[in-house]
Amino acid sequence: xxxxxxxxxxxxxxxxxxxxxxxxxxxxxxxxxxxxxxxxxxxxxxxxxxxxxxxxxxxxxxxxxxxxxxxxxxxxxxxxxxxxxxxxxxxxxxxxxxxxxxxxxxxxxxxxxxxxxxxxxxxxxxxxxxxxxxxxxxxxxxxxxxxxxxxxxxxxxxxxxxxxxxxxxxxxxxxxxxxxxxxxxxxxxxxxxxxxxxxxxxxxxxxxxxxxxxxxxxxxxxxxxxxxxxxxxxxxxxxxxxxxxxxxxxxxxxxxxxxxxxxxxxxxxxxxxxxxxxxxxxxxxxxxxxxxxxxxxxxxxxxxxxxxxxxxxxxxxxxxxxxxxxxxxxxxxxxxxxxxxxxxxxxxxxxxxxxxxxxxxxxxxxxxxxxxxxxxxxxxxxxxxxxxxxxxxxxxxxxxxxxxxxxxxxxxxxxxxxxxxxxxxxxxxxxxxxxxxxxxxxxxxxxxxxxxxxx
Numbered sequence: 001x002x003x004x005x006x007x008x009x010x011x012x013x014x015x016x017x018x019x020x021x022x023x024x025x026x027x028x029x030x031x032x033x034x035x036x037x038x039x040x041x042x043x044x045x046x047x048x049x050x051x052x053x054x055x056x057x058x059x060x061x062x063x064x065x066x067x068x069x070x071x072x073x074x075x076x077x078x079x080x081x082x083x084x085x086x087x088x089x090x091x092x093x094x095x096x097x098x099x100x101x102x103x104x105x106x107x108x109x110x111x112x113x114x115x116x117x118x119x120x121x122x123x124x125x126x127x128x129x130x131x132x133x134x135x136x137x138x139x140x141x142x143x144x145x146x147x148x149x150x151x152x153x154x155x156x157x158x159x160x161x162x163x164x165x166x167x168x169x170x171x172x173x174x175x176x177x178x179x180x181x182x183x184x185x186x187x188x189x190x191x192x193x194x195x196x197x198x199x200x201x202x203x204x205x206x207x208x209x210x211x212x213x214x215x216x217x218x219x220x221x222x223x224x225x226x227x228x229x230x231x232x233x234x235x236x237x238x239x240x241x242x243x244x245x246x247x248x249x250x251x252x253x254x255x256x257x258x259x260x261x262x263x264x265x266x267x268x269x270x271x272x273x274x275x276x277x278x279x280x281x282x283x284x285x286x287x288x289x290x291x292x293x294x295x296x297x298x299x300x301x302x303x304x305x306x307x308x309x310x311x312x313x314x315x316x317x318x319x320x321x322x323x324x325x326x327x328x329x330x331x332x333x334x335x336x337x338x339x340x341x342x343x344x345x346x347x348x349x350x351x352x353x354x355x356x357x358x359x360x361x362x363x364x365x366x367x368x369x370x371x372x373x374x375x376x377x378x379x380x381x382x383x384x385x386x387x388x389x390x391x392x393x394x395x396x397x398x399x400x401x402x403x404x405x406x407x408x409x410x411x412x413x414x415x416x417x418x419x420x421x422x423x424x425x426x427x428x429x430x431x432x433x434x435x436x437x438x439x440x441x442x443x444x445x446x447x448x449x450x451x452x453x454x455x
Contacts, residue, residue: 009034009046023403023418030407038065041428041435043415053415054425054439059229059261059380060292062429063341070293070337077333086115086327094332101339102300105270107279110303112310115296115327119260119286120154122297123223126256126284127158128321129299129309130220136312143177144214146207146222146253150183152230153223153258162223164231179214182206183228186237187373187384188392196238204243216251223284226272229261232422233375233382241278254281254305260297264288264339265348265429267378268355275377281305291338294331347429351379354436361440362425370451379429382422383447387455394421399454408446414439 005011010031019027034046041064043053056062063070077094084092099113114129116122127145134142145162147153153162161174164183168174182203183189190199211219222244228234248255257280262272265288269275273283282305286297301309313319325331342348355378362381366374372386385402387395395401402418409416409423417424427439 023400025400026403026407033410040064040066041431049413051410051413051415052435052439052442054427054443055415055417056426056428057292058287059266059426060287060290062265062288063291063338063347064428064430067291067293067341069341069345070291070334073333073337074293074330077330081329083325084327084329085322085324087322091327092329092332094329094336095327098327098332098335101336102285102298105339105343106283106300106302107271107273108300108302110306111301112306113301114299115323115332116286116298117295117323117325118154118297119258119284120156120159120297121323122260122284122286122299123153123159123162123258124156125321126223126282126299127162127220129301129305129319130254132319132321133305133308133312134220136315137308139217141218142220144219145178146210146219147178147180148183148224148228149180150185150228150231150234151180151223151225151258152228153225179210181210183231183234184236184240185228185231185234187375190237200237200239200243203237203240204247207244207247211247211251211253216253219251219253221254221256221281222248223256223258225258225260226262226276227267227377227380229380229426230419232384232419233377233380233424233426235375235377236276241273241276245278256280256282256284258284260284260286261288261380261426265342265351265378266380266426268348268352269378270343270348272377288342289338290331290335291341293338294328294334295325296328296331296335342429350431351429354379354431354433357433357436358425358427361436365440365444365447368447368451370455371447376425379431380424380426382419382424384420384422385451386421395454401450401454404450404453405443405446408449409442412442412445414442414446416443 013032035043037044043051102113103111116125147162149164151164153159160168161178164180186196186199257273259272263285267275273280281302283300290296362374371383372389372392373384375382387393405423406418
């Protein structure tokens with residue numbers, strides 16, 4: 001039960017904090033968890049309780065919560081040059097170096113980088129870039145944006161319109177011109193008797209039909225996460241990107257890879273587009289870019305879009321867009337260190353080394369009669385709860401099954417995330433095998449407890 005004392009940490013949080021993306025019945029029943037610090041992959045609350053954070057914060061604290069190299073990089077840059085912008089042809093040396101590094105580690109031979117403060121803003125910026133360049137090239141009618149149902153691209157008015165989640169209807173979103181195609185989740189979206197290859201082919205036909213119906217000359221771009229993250233960790237069906245990419249290219253529609261979650265190692269490769277073997281026209285990066293140590297996003301433009309946007313900007317002498325903290329020198333210094341830590345200090349290798357055990361444990365738990373499916377890629381995975389396994393029938397929403405499982409995990413000192421009827425795991429890249437055993441042991445106990453209560 002929550003501490004009802006208004007002077008307690010929980011009471012103070014409730015009195016003055018407006019919660020976002022938070023299950024309010026849980027807050028009323030249990031109170032908020034107020035965290036003071038972290039040690040490796042663990043967080044510690046004001047009462048001294050210790051939790052293994054299998055969410056990596058919010059997908060992003062991949063080097064843990066106290067990596068000394070990252071904190072030192074921040075301290076050194078604050079001492080040297082604590083803040084600046086990237087307007088009017090002025091930017092920090094750290095910003096220049098990070099742009100060079102991002103293009104170097106990207107799949108692109110050439111390109112340019114534009115900075116934001118979040119993944120939401122980076123997706124929003126990419127849409128404005130597309131609208132801008134199409135108008136500059138004499139096609140101002142090309143404004144429609146294609147995404148997929150269950151996709152998550154952010155929370156600004158534009159990026160929330162791209163997000164294919166029904167909860168955005170409370171804001172009167174999506175805006176006109178944002179079209180959501182079928183989610184490429186074969187287990188849930190496949191038809192009776194339809195093979196995975198047939199499902200993928202059907203999604204390709206759907207894309208062709210939408211382009212024909214709307215007119216390719218009205219479509220600005222197609223955005224896709226290599227693995228849908230906040231949709232519940234949904235990898236694409238087999239051959240999905242090999243099916244849609246040629247269709248988009250045929251119609252001259254840019255393909256944008258939203259790698260806010262998958263970028264920098266989460267799927268086992270540096271980029272999710274490398275994992276699924278497709279070449280986008282631009283990449284959206286955030287989260288792992290700074291290992292969660294600084295709010296930053298980036299639009300990494302491939303050579304074609306970079307050249308086209310450069311020409312459009314030169315025609316009016318500028319690109320009229322940006323943020324006060326775009327290319328912040330401290331953020332860029334942290335990002336440079338984070339990329340080095342992930343790629344050169346064994347974190348990327350650890351993801352690949354732990355993935356077989358991670359997948360094997362998910363598969364083992366999926367043998368439970370009330371787990372309909374396990375799915376994942378690299379160190380991101382999900383278990384989907386079902387009331388009836390053969391028919392894939394979900395539990396009644398009023399039971400709040402995934403929220404109850406997450407709460408039962410919290411009671412045992414494990415942080416995991418409920419998403420719809422699924423429980424999502426995205427552990428830090430520094431996790432050990434012993435910590436993974438701890439994670440799955442506590443999750444299994446929570447599953448047993450909750451399923452015994454609701455069945």
